[in-house]
Amino acid sequence: MQRLGILLSGRGSNFIAIAKAINEGRLPNAEIAVVISNLPEAPGLEAARNLGLPALSLPSAGRKRAEHDADILAALRQHQVDLVCLAGYMRIISPEFVAAYPNRILNVHPALLPAFPGLDAQAQAFEYGAKVAGCTVHFVDEQMDHGAIILQRTVPVLDEDTVESLSARILEQEHLAYSEAIAHVLSGDFHLVERRYLRRT
Amino acid sequence: MQRLGILLSGRGSNFIAIAKAINEGRLPNAEIAVVISNLPEAPGLEAARNLGLPALSLPSAGRKRAEHDADILAALRQHQVDLVCLAGYMRIISPEFVAAYPNRILNVHPALLPAFPGLDAQAQAFEYGAKVAGCTVHFVDEQMDHGAIILQRTVPVLDEDTVESLSARILEQEHLAYSEAIAHVLSGDFHLVERRYLRRT
Numbered sequence: 044m045q046r047l048g049i050l051l052s053g054r055g056s057n058f059i060a061i062a063k064a065i066n067e068g069r070l071p072n073a074e075i076a077v078v079i080s081n082l083p084e085a086p087g088l089e090a091a092r093n094l095g096l097p098a099l100s101l102p103s104a105g106r107k108r109a110e111h112d113a114d115i116l117a118a119l120r121q122h123q124v125d126l127v128c129l130a131g132y133m134r135i136i137s138p139e140f141v142a143a144y145p146n147r148i149l150n151v152h153p154a155l156l157p158a159f160p161g162l163d164a165q166a167q168a169f170e171y172g173a174k175v176a177g178c179t180v181h182f183v184d185e186q187m188d189h190g191a192i193i194l195q196r197t198v199p200v201l202d203e204d205t206v207e208s209l210s211a212r213i214l215e216q217e218h219l220a221y222s223e224a225i226a227h228v229l230s231g232d233f234h235l236v237e238r239r240y241l242r243r244t
Numbered sequence: 245m246q247r248l249g250i251l252l253s254g255r256g257s258n259f260i261a262i263a264k265a266i267n268e269g270r271l272p273n274a275e276i277a278v279v280i281s282n283l284p285e286a287p288g289l290e291a292a293r294n295l296g297l298p299a300l301s302l303p304s305a306g307r308k309r310a311e312h313d314a315d316i317l318a319a320l321r322q323h324q325v326d327l328v329c330l331a332g333y334m335r336i337i338s339p340e341f342v343a344a345y346p347n348r349i350l351n352v353h354p355a356l357l358p359a360f361p362g363l364d365a366q367a368q369a370f371e372y373g374a375k376v377a378g379c380t381v382h383f384v385d386e387q388m389d390h391g392a393i394i395l396q397r398t399v400p401v402l403d404e405d406t407v408e409s410l411s412a413r414i415l416e417q418e419h420l421a422y423s424e425a426i427a428h429v430l431s432g433d434f435h436l437v438e439r440r441y442l443r444r445t
Contacts, residue, residue, distance in 0.1 A: 155374075156374075157372060158357075171439060172393045172439040172440040172441060173356075173358075174380075174393055174395050175378065175396045177376065179375075191373050192372075192374060193375075195376045196376075197398050202442045237373075238373040239370075239373040241403045
């Protein structure tokens, strides 16, 4: 059994999708070891408690990044976490954190990276007039929205879309893509050629 | 009948795909009025002559951009061109040229813009480790690979791909996408909301 550590700052819809995938047997060798939020009021923490999962609030407000990240690392180690999954975690993580879990920190971003990194990716794509949008699951490295890409899924942008309808369509794919990517990373059946994530055959 | 002016610098595979679409009736209201190359030795010029189309060499070497573009504009006007299609035209066009054909200059780019603009887009996508690649047909504005997007088509990037196999897969979609986009622009059934190209219903 491999143990996931979830970091979130909001409602954690991607965390809930991961929990659901585990319950439905789509992530057969994984369990959620701990859910950590940097915001005490994040609804995702409450959702974790409702699912009977260990839920920790480690507030980042007023703390230095390195110190806060050290607290998170200590909590992840205490819970024997194998793979860290960012799920709407609105913090840049420190190089020390990245180095502690090499190719063991995942993130999902609501755009086809390298297009539309950063905040409000869906609105960026909408306003740019992109005809194809999507999501990217990637390893986390020292740069924002930058690490090697594990998988990407596309959705069309429709003429009748609003930012909200487009975001909802992308979010559906995030929920599917994230569990699929976690399962594949946990299988270990991959290797990296520079930035290219290649599945072993 | 609407008249297309093709600008190219190389073999003009997208030009040939447009000519094929016209011959096959997929662009029923269009004809190619003239094919112009800035490189006298471009194989696309020879291909145009073989198809019985007016083919002009207007060398850019040693000429100022504004002067060269003025020559091209004069040729386009002389041939009563309604819509300009860049087909592997390896020159930035001047603001005066853009202003002379507002929303009447198209380009196809072998990437899902705004990702991977500029040269060697397919190799950029390959080396980045993108899992989805594609092409973009867009209006040409004053910035490189930047105008409003008419359509985008995606292709998967496969683990066994080389830059060459990926480029070939993208090129197939370019050939389809470009004629489809030209047909739609010629229909006039669209409007632009800022950068968003919306089809009239």
